[in-house]
Amino acid sequence: MKRKILLGLAAAIGFQFLTLIGMYLSAQMPLWTGEAIRLEAIPVDPRSLFRGNYARLEYEISHLDIALFPAGKRLREGEVIYVALTADRRGIYRFAGVSLKKPQQGRFLRGRIAGSGFRGAISSYRVRYGIEAYFAPKEKALGLETDLRKGGIAEVMVSKSGRARLKHVSANPAK
Amino acid sequence: MVRIWSGASSNPGEPMRLIRLLKNDLAREAKAWVEEGLISEAQAARICDRYGVDLHQDGSRSLGYRVLVGLGYLFIGLAMITLLGANWDEIPRALRMWGLILLTVSTQVIALRHCLSGKHNAGVGLFLLGNFFYGASIILIAQIYHLGEHMPDGVFWWALGCLPFAVMTKSPWLALQANTLALIWFFIEISLGYYPGLFPLFVLSSVYVLWKGPRSVLLLLAVLVSSGLWLEYSLAVLWREDDQFFLFDFHAEHLVVAVALFILLFATAQRLASLPSSAARDYAAIISVWSLRFALLLLLVLSFSGPWKDLLDADWKHLPSMWGVTALLGGGALWLAEKAGRTSSVAALLVALLLAVSAVLLSRDQTHAVYYQVAANFCLIATGIWLVVRGIHSGISHYFFLGVLSILVTALLRYFDLIGDYVGGAVMFIVFAALLLGAAKYWKYQQSRERLL
Incomplete structure (x- = not known):
């Protein structure tokens, strides 16, 4: 085998290894460096053929009214938005505002406009923050579905750039 | 009698194209001719070479072995991914993740060692398996960290990680693996409203493997489908109305x-x-x-x-x-x-x-549609007749049966879906019949002329 091909194959193995490490670090970073916030969550229970059982979560900030955005500007799918949050007296973080530019201060989440799949007039945008899937074994996922029927509390770690990682989901004691 | 060659040469000196199964038959026949003393082994080898056939069929035996091993690896990969779906909570997440990363890297290193010791096919098979483990690792990381933001990114990194192995080894199987993953990524991206700009990279790599590596009909079809989809969807993005883009927005x-x-x-x-x-x-x-x-x-x-x-x-x-x-x-x-x-x-x-x-x-003008429809029906019948005649003339059975099928399907469809009214439909059937009988007459005339010459 030619030396060049050998080096190329070795580099390809290195590339795969580094990609996996990069993914691990990028996933882990908000958990290491972020600050914890709590959000109210509503569970939905799907199953992915490839990824297994998970509870799909929705939040108060998952659907944002179109009137919150500058008039006449239709946002594109995948467009990045920033949602500012403030804590209520129970320590649950709630929607405080939305902008297309990164806020200079305060707590905020970075989200992306998700596709609605339909053209025409819409009243709200669906937004995803990367904290919508909570993976669990089948029994645990079914248990979560029962526990969270009346709503849950998601513990989320948020980095300074607004990227969020879901840490834990539990039942909402107030409901 | 219709010969069952799948293709015929237009030039007398040019070899006829044989379908894969007949290539094996030719090799077997050539061997029998050698044993019967009709031709020498060197002549048999030359005949087989002319059609791209291996006289001793070593290739086809090792191909069967490789396909079985490849499928075996595919199922091991699928088993691993399905097991991950069970979310083993009992095993600590760090152990699960590092275990799978280690499994990926060690499988790839063993594959590389096989390639180094000259066992190219075994090496390619293990690279295929290692690529499945690599994909399983990506899925596991997404699962452990509850990553649900943009699923296509994971599939993209999986496809991209497989690509260098395909290009370096020039293996059609590895190229097919990368191209299939890229196609899955392409469709997920498109369905979510994104344009997968790097998709041509995968198609071009497959073209390179087709050009430099061993022949592969499956990879050829993958390249053709991928290129067509990429062009059509690129135009769909260019021609989109609004800022938005949707699947099947044609x-x-x-x-x-x-x-x-x-x-x-x-x-x-x-x-x-x-x-x-x-x-x-x-x-x-x-x-x-x-x-x-x-x-x-x-x-x-x-x-x-x-x-x-x-x-x-x-x-x-x-x-x-x-x-x-x-x-x-x-x-x-x-x-x-x-x-x-x-x-x-x-x-x-x-x-x-x-x-x-x-x-x-x-x-x-929508009222003109019927004229275009009639023209298309005549084109269909004419194409059917041309295929039947070409099929018989050149001994290409596929053309012959395709021609007969298209004529019969057209007749059946027009019977159920009469153009205009019953009289109009009857006139059209009569014209079809005249065309077919005319073609048959012409065919007979040509045959008798050839006999005379």
């Missing part, structure tokens, strides 16, 4: 580009058929058969009035870019056809496309 212009694309494919097949390489001739036969099937399917769809009404009613808002792309594809087709010495047939197809599109654009 316009009438896409159909014209698709037809031009198939004419280019047809010309490519003609060019490949004129090359001395048996692999090129194999590819040519595959491409021309699929181009022909597309043409018949298109004519079958256009034999109804509905599609013509839609075309006549369409907005046709993107004509300049449509004509631009069509001209580019047509120019390429003519260039290839000229190289292959088949300019007239490709030019005739392009002129037919130009005339049909111009007629629709000038008419734009």
Whole structure:
């Protein structure tokens, strides 16, 4: 085998290894460096053929009214938005505002406009923050579905750039 | 009696293309001829070489072995991914993740060692398995960290990680793995409204493997499908209305580009058929058969009035870019056809496309749909007759049966869906019958002339 091909194959193995490490670090970073916030969550229970059982979560900030955005500007799918949050007296973080530019201060989440799949007039945008899937074994996922029927509390770690990682989901004691 | 060759040569000195199964038969026959003393082993080897066949069929035996091993690895990979779906909570997440990363890297290193010691096929098989473990690791990381933001990114990194192995080893199996993953990524991205800009990288890599590596019909088909989808979806993004883009967001212009694309494919097949390489001739036969099937399917769809009404009613808002792309594809087709010495047939197809599109654009009246429908039906019947005659004349059974099938399907469809009224339908059937009987008469006349000569 030619030396060049050998080096190329070795580099390809290195590339795969580094990609996996990069993914691990990028996933882990908000958990290491972020600050914890709590959000109210509503569970939905799907199953992915490839990824297994998970509870799909929705939040108060998952659907944002179109009137919150500058008039006449239709946002594109995948467009990045920033949602500012403030804590209520129970320590649950709630929607405080939305902008297309990164806020200079305060707590905020970075989200992306998700596709609605339909053209025409819409009243709200669906937004995803990367904290919508909570993976669990089948029994645990079914248990979560029962526990969270009346709503849950998601513990989320948020980095300074607004990227969020879901840490834990539990039942909402107030409901 | 119809011979069961899948293709025939137009030139006497040029070898006929054989289908894969008949290649094995030829090798077996050639061996028998050697044993009976009819020909020498060297002659048998030369005959087999002419058709790209291995006299001792070592290749086909090792191909069977490789396919079984490849499928075995595929199932090991699927088993791993399915197991991950069970979310083993009992095993600590760090152990799960590092265990899978270690498994990925060690499988790839073992594969590399096999390649180094000259066991190329075993190495490729293990790379295939290692790539599955790599994908499983990506899925596991997404699962452990509850990553649900943008799923296609994971599939993209999986496909990209497989790509260098395909290019370095020039293995069609590894290229097929990367290309299939890239296609999955392509469709997920498109369905979510994103444009997968790096997709051509995967297609070009597959083209490189096709060019430099061993022949693979599956990879050829993957390349053709991927290229067509990429072109059509790129135009869909360019022609989108609003800022948004959706799956299946197609316009009438896409159909014209698709037809031009198939004419280019047809010309490519003609060019490949004129090359001395048996692999090129194999590819040519595959491409021309699929181009022909597309043409018949298109004519079958256009034999109804509905599609013509839609075309006549369409907005046709993107004509300049449509004509631009069509001209580019047509120019390429003519260039290839000229190289292959088949300019007239490709030019005739392009002129037919130009005339049909111009007629629709000038008419734009839905009540004219029936005229176009009748014309399409006659084209379908004429194509069927041409295929039957060509099938018998050249001994290509596929053409013969495809021709008979298209004539019968047209007759059946028109019986259920009468054009105009019963009298109109009856007139059309009579004309069909006259065409068929006329073709048969002409055929008999040609045969008797050939006998006399």
